[in-house]
Amino acid sequence: MSSLRSILSVGEPLNPEVIKWAKKVYGLTVLDTWWMTETGGHMIVNYPTMDVKLGSMGKPLPGIQAAIIDDAGNELPPNRMGNLAIKKGWPSMMYRIWKNPEKYKSYFIGDWYVSGDSAYKDEDGYFWFQGRVDDVIMTAGERVGPFEVESKLVEHEAVAEAGIIGKPDPVRGEIIKAFVALRKGYEPTDELKEEIRIFVKEGLSAHAAPREIEFKDKLPKTRSGKIMRRVLKAWELNLDAGDLSTME
Template sequence: MEGLIRWRSMVTVAIDLAMPEDFNWAYDVIDRWADDPQKLGMHWVGPTGEERLVTFAEFRARSHRLANELEAMGLQRGDRVLLMLPRVVAWWESILGLMKMGGVPMPATVLLTPKDSIYRINIAEARAVITDTDGAAKIQAIRDQCPTLEHLIVVGSPVEGTTGFEDLISAGASERARMPTPGTDPALIYFTSGTVGNAKMVLHTHASYPIGHRITGTYWLDLKPDDLHWNLSDTGWAKAAWSSLFGPWNMGAALFIHDGRGKYNAHETLELLQRYPITSFCAAPTIYRLLVQEDLKAFTFSSLRSCVSAGEPLNPEVIDVWREATGLTVRDGYGQTESVLLCGNPPGQPIRPGSMGKPLPGIDLAIIDDENEPLPPGKEGDLAVRVRPERPVGLFKEYWRNPNGTAACHRGDWYVTGDRAYVDNDGYYWFVGRSDDVIISAGYRIGPFEVESALIEHPAVAEAAVVAKPDAARGSIVKAYVVLVSSAQPSEELQHELQEFVKTNTAPYKYPREIEFVRDLPKTISGKIRRIELRARAEQEVQ
């Protein structure tokens, strides 16, 4: 508690996280920002460079129109709607319109396979899908396998058997009375990124999740009403809710949205940061690792004042390179699809590179043992959030329609995140790995993140993933899958060099006894490394 008190003393703004009995974020936050008809809500840049400035007033009017027409189509409060769109303005309009009429949006990436789409539509019994022309063709091909699906709404040119999104907007009335909304009603369903097994439905409610993201917007993103914030997340990932929706718009900041298509281009990102008055930037660790491979000193970011990262821990060496080139320190943060930001590095708090930071106000975080007791500093255990006697604002309600899954992640008074970590003497939290990612070799417990961080300090390494490979003598050995930078070539000499490099940069017993060079690493749709695939590959090698 002492560490938390010291941290709070550096925070200059206090926020009220009380949850009202009746709350609807689309009406109670967005429509209030829209009272200023000139207030900018979004600066959108399209795939070919076209631009659009969208005010909050326009979002209010168009989401009213959409809500009215969705009701006219027969959709009702509580109906689930799969939302599968790229970074187009209609994604935000759809979220707001659905919230206003009580529908439950289920954001999904445009990269879903037919199997993924069928699974999501059927398990949630979705009545509608909102997508673009490309997505509509994919949904049409599986429509006969989705018995509850009644409406296919298309942004862009509608095809036969679908409804045009703009047709709905044009037909709808721009005025709408506020719908009474119990704060405990379902507001949003996200599917977990699925590093193992089928994705679970994470149910968030109207009051808890949007209000909880005031923690994200205030203490981590540090946004003000005159900021222009750019988050690179895909719209299908919960990070979009954090940093492209609730977090920034709670604070009244405008969003910068680049609807880039095709393969990610790090050079283009740097050009956009230089060209536009972006003040705040948020990206996954994977993105920062690619950005620091560019010639950063060739760019000047005159407006940029804040940089954050989340999704997986950001390696200290990447933070150092970015700071040296830009003068800005990337502030890491930690949370899940199931939560708002739980732990982070707010402005003013001394940063320890590689640490997740400290718990945010309102979050009782701890490292617990198998008996659900908090562990002392330096001891590795399960990272958990206290949920009794009172569940914190911002934490999910349940894994919907999966009571066993909900029960499995709760132990005693705690919600157990599934991550392993430890806390140091000063209250900083340090990520070790997912519970099933931790490697036990010859009795030693080895967290993959520390080994991966050591590997990518080497100038020849672009990315690395570390897993356990079964071994008769040691139980398991550390095996590394390494992606090299374009200027490096695989060789036995480089393998040995990397092994010696890790030995000198972390504990010698942690070095990878096997290294395999690969073109790329398997990842989830949200960019997280799928170590489960790599573990399976390593296990097959010894069968």
């Protein structure tokens, strides 16, 4: 591995714990990036020359205009979660959907291509992925992205993997339920559940702390290692899990 010069990641963002591990093992900082098939290339990246904020996907490439907008197309201020959008006109931009022009139009609000990802931009211009729009949880009037909660969960010494979903609740709209796979040597007790819940509450906020925690031997993942939240939700709510051909 002595010839390894850089490591880049794409897809689901890496939890800070993974980036710390790679730095310790390989001596390199994993550079998280963001793009989609529809964008035709990278849009937001961590440059090797910039300070990396663990968990952030970085900043837009030169010439790319990215923003966080609301459902009306208005740009949101720093640290407000909303729709991750790219101003149309970039060189590799898709220009149509075959035989479905109306579908193509539905991806845009004005001049903004709306990615379907939820994110926020901090005061330094770094973008932070929070999950697909469908994965964002509305609990007691607060929007909670699954990624920040899952990242905090895996910081706990007992937690190997974690996935969260929004579970319908008559009072709060939704509550956060966490599915957790434990590291070897830890027993799945009620006391540990409460310890993990308090860990998230103190590390993030009260509304981001899971109200329910269920221990699992392993979590459903795609072959590329992404936790399949829709499968977790289907299990919990007795719904059809849909296509499972990509599940490992």
